[in-house]
Amino acid sequence: MSFPIAKPATTVWHADADALIVIAANVTSLGHELDTLVKPYLTVDARMTSKVSLLVNEKAPGQRLFLAPTGPLNRDYDDVRRVYDAAKLAILEAKAAGAVRPVLCVTGVDIDARYQHALEVAYLGACQALWQPLEARESLGEHIEPVQCVFLVNADDALCTRLNALAAGHYVARDLCGTEPERMAPPRFAEYCVGAFSNTGVTVEVINDRDILDRHYPMLSTVARASYAVERHHPCVIKLTYEPQGDVERTLMFVGKGLVYDTGGADLKVGGFMAGMSRDKGGAASVAGFMKAVAQAQPAGVKVVAFLAVVRNSIGSDCFVPDEIINTREGVRVRIGNTDAEGRLAMGDLLSELKDQALKEVNPILFTVATLTGHAARAMGPYSAYVENGPARQANVSRELAQVGDLWADCAEVSRSRREDFDFVKPRTLADDVLSSNNAPSAVTARGHQFPMAFLNIVGGLDKHGSDSETPLPYVHMDIAGSGVEGGDWQHGKPFPATISSLFAKYC
Known part of the structure; x- marks a missing residue:
């Protein structure tokens, strides 16, 4: 580095x-x-x-x-x-x-x-x-x-120390997001992370056993199904944990979307739209980058837990297809609407597990970070889009992060989760509990970057921890599809470490 x-x-x-x-x-x-x-x-x-x-x-x-x-x-x-x-x-x-x-x-x-x-x-x-x-x-x-x-x-020594921690995190995020799909296939993505956090206060666990992935993360394993035919493309879940010295006052919990390549699966991206899809791992890259900054800065009072869903959405004889129904970790039956809406599937079971852990943590806030929808880029341009649940809105989580981001050239727009978003993914039959997506591009779908948060809210079990719950959990979905690369050029643009500066300045 x-x-x-x-x-x-x-x-x-x-x-x-x-x-x-x-x-x-x-x-x-x-x-x-x-x-x-x-x-x-x-x-x-x-x-x-x-x-x-x-x-x-x-x-x-x-x-x-x-x-x-x-x-x-x-x-x-x-x-x-x-x-x-x-x-x-x-x-x-x-x-x-x-x-x-x-x-x-x-x-x-x-x-x-x-x-x-x-x-x-x-x-x-x-x-x-x-x-x-x-x-x-x-x-x-x-x-x-x-x-x-x-x-x-x-500048003084203290400021430079903090800046170097932040710059190290940015560097890791750019590397992970900007590297081509074979060099940063899931096992090598994990290998990079193990190296990046060696001799730091961050523990790294890599889960790559198919039986475990099938059992605990069935949606991720479904997305990865066609990739199992190629050993070097096998998926993994990477868990990163930072425990501060002394008392914990705040717990930040992340799920990052790490699609090292997104072909669209059976709903294949055609007409040149597959180019640049090696950057669909930008969410996991930014989460890992934030964790690198944390590892170097070692902030007091803040615990950080990050789960990275690192997978390839391949096309092949065993790929998943629309109309399939997947039984999830949360016990929710998901009907597949479009296989190109794979990021929310890859993250959903990890969010469910993180939610269970959050109930035991001190003042938790949950985040999903993903290059999720073309709609976010269309609606927000070069800005990250933050979609929050009720507890997060009451705590002003997104608004405060966006205000901090304005001071650090890490700008975002705040979106709200609405009833229409939950209506959009409601089941159409008694055979399923939730629909993953419609079958049109998100960029031409009304509320195309907001309704995926409703899906994640349901499959992650956070719909049971809203403002009306005895155990409310603040949750913010961060869609960085518009902010994750410079100039919106997903094939050639330089990766931008979206959300890292805002999170670091706010919480560290």
Whole structure:
């Protein structure tokens, strides 16, 4: 793992740096002597106010000064992502120029509270831009990620320690999500996780015995049925647990969707829509990434439990088909509506098990994280969609996470679970208890990203733990289909570690 380590710096002229990156809201007013250095260039190049510029200056570290304007920050719709984007552009220019130890300064962005974490966000943006795919690093060598560290002006050791934990989590999430389906087939996904959490406070359990999977996770095993014909594609459940030292005050519990490849199954994806489906493991990747950040930060008072459903939805003579009825761990009979709605099946029994465990934990909150529906991407664009149950809504779980996310360039929209969602999945006959989905694409289905939460609520047994229950359990379904990759390009876009920064900033 070779992401650039964050280190503190007290001045822009840091002696160990080899370049200076200045991210500014107004490049004509940078403060202190930088204005004197930049003024002659501004008089001859108006482009400096709108693009990253390299200025050669003897005083700057490595004689390289990169000036990166953010654009306007004071409008109602501006947010800290303008800083994030400026940092991404600037670090790539610095890398291309040969810098490996830049010092990063953010100035002139203290307009209001929206930008209180601008420096941290700039660093995370730089890390996002510098990441290269795991397959590329293994093929070409780690030197393709040459930047060693980033010195942060006005950061202290404590802040850099937290940022490095968060950056490590982002790195793991990008690796797991962005790697092709053979290199990150279920057994190798598990192998990566075992390595990522070795010598940490996180315990790892990998369940890959078919008899156990059939018995305890029948929906996941149904999704995986055609994949059993190929040994290297066999599914697994990965359980990660972090126990803090001292008393537990809050328990965070996750199920992550880890579809290492989604062909659509019998409802085969055609017309080019299968490309990019190796990233359908983005939910499990983000959960594992959050756990990596937790493992490195070791927060007090917070216990974290994560179950990852790692499986391949293959097509073959033994694949499951629509109209089948599956008996689940919760005792609910599920009629299959469409085999391309496999993520909710893979997660459902794990959510049921997690629910049972949650009843014994201290102040639990349950989450499912998944690249689940095209509807989330269509309805919310590049934002995560949070759909919550009654107890979570009463506790403002999603709204508070979304507010934190706005400060950390990890933005989300809050959705509500409605009666129509439960009506949508209600049984049509006495032969079954719930319908997994309709047979139309979610993107053209009304409430296409909300009704799957109702399904998960039922098959996970959380419908018995709503606000009217003696044991209410807050539950939030996080659909990251729109936010899990940059630019919505699921085949070629760089994975984005959605939800990790929000969860880390809120709970750790």
